[in-house]
Amino acid sequence: MGIMAATIIGSQIPDIDTVLKLKNNADYIRNHRGITHSLPMLAIWPLLISTVLYFIFPAATFLHLLLWSFIAVGLHIFVDIFNAYGTQAIRPFKDTWVAFGFINTFDWFIFSSHVVAIIIWLLGAPAGPTFFTLYGLLALYYAARAVTQRMIKHAVRNLIPDAEEIIVASTIHFFQWRVAVTTKDHYYVGRAFKRNISIYEKFDRLPIPNNEIIRSAKLDKNLAAFVSFSKVYNWRIEEKLDATYVTFTDLRYRSNGHYPFVAVVRLDDDMNILSSYTGWIFSDEKLQKKLTPVAI
Template identity: 85%
Template sequence: MDTGTHVVMGIALGAVATAVDPAIVGSSAAIGIMTATIIGSQIPDIDTVLKLKNNADYIRNHRGITHSLPGLAIWPLLLSVILYLIFPAAPFWHLLLWTFVAVCLHIFVDIFNAYGTQAIRPFKDTWVAFGFINTFDIFIFASHVVAIIIWLLGAPATTTFFTLYAILAVYYVARYITQRVITHAVKNLIPDSEEVIVASTIRFFQWRVAVTTKDHYYVGRAFKRNISIYEKFDRLPVPDNDIIHAAMKDKNLAAFVSFSKVYNWRIEEKMDGTYVTFTDLRYRSNGHYPFVAVVKLDDDLQIISSYTGWIFSDEKLHKKLHPVTN
């Protein structure tokens, strides 16, 4: 989920903790526990700082080890030790408990996004991604904000937030069922489909659709139960040649391939070099596919420059591949 949603989830959890934990209720430890749940609900996303380094490391590692089983042990213990030094009135084991719950909640809700997490690492490096909740879901965020306001106005925390959680449980089930219905409709529309990806968007009734068959990729959208296929691409194997071998040595392209599930490729010979472009087909937006990896090679197949990330214009891509140097 996005940062704002994790913040309101942390506040909600903190309100519940300070209302139900007998060691905290009515004590000065409440502020320490609330701090623990808010920070605990954020800490797995500390790997976002990798963006400051480069997109390749960010793509390879975001929601990886920080959102894994080891993370469930490391973050609560680390945060509890630090917070206990700041808030000694808060019992350490209760800080540890509620920080652990906050970290669990963060990792748990992230698996429902299309991006997913490596939640079962180190047993498997598989990305767990169900895709039926958007990274920012207005209903989830707004319902938390409303519940927090009601609580701040004097409503009991337990009644307020347990009601919220019950509503959200029904919402998650409804979104899952909707995704399954659309997936079934897509399979009926394209009977030879091998893999169907149906992922939520920020708009409640709209879903992204990407389909893989033996020979083709299909890209479209679903609005409620209506499926629209916008484009069809030949599914061509990546060639086993010197150009591709040289491009694959680049960390940006390697990161892209490790992350993307449905992509096409092209090789273009231009005056200033050879361009190898991989395009993720899952994120079509206004007829454009913004998530790409591009490697520029010279005549000797040495890497000149490269980029992976979100590109919405040729001008921006040109700047990424041809940075201005002094």
């Protein structure tokens, strides 16, 4: 029981920072998969888990608890670097996000293969060979996805030779990939199906002005969190009757013609921040609700 508890807790505890979402999106975006997934936590989490569980299960061997919690924590952090969100896995040496992007956050093949392996094991197959075979196949799957991503990037480079940065991220669909390209003067957003590239939209890459509106908006924590996380975004300023709106839009997550990941800041005529929001929004009505202060 102690080993099982160490493995289960270790596989989940790096995501304990998800509780920050209860506070606000800004802190969640800035910190999720940050320090909790860093190199020091590879040692700290297993030590904490093993120490606590050793008192609960005194018959267990401390080193066994330490080993299995370390394996669970390490696998969690290691697996997370392969999706588009990534982690700060090399912190404290660098605060950059390590995100290879060729495995989706939820991958049907990985999930299904685990289900099949567990069923085979429950039917009486020995655990060692069963799961050794499973993870051998998954290693080949990861390699195949990495090669496919590289081939798509090469195809994008042929299509847009002046590309400065090419982001190719997996989707829940095996053959479909999100594509976002940065050149000196433009952003391109599209999809790849196998190696066929479709560019859906092209945006001018405009420098962010250093005016009073932008300077005031940048003081907002939601916008600051968005900029710290987003790699490819555009911006716009809209003067409406109720306020001036500063909107930053992440171009990596186009879905059904909509860009759901945004940061919006409302400013009054004196450039005071009235309200703001960052996160996933799929309709203007929901965005307005997020930006409208609740009357007390």
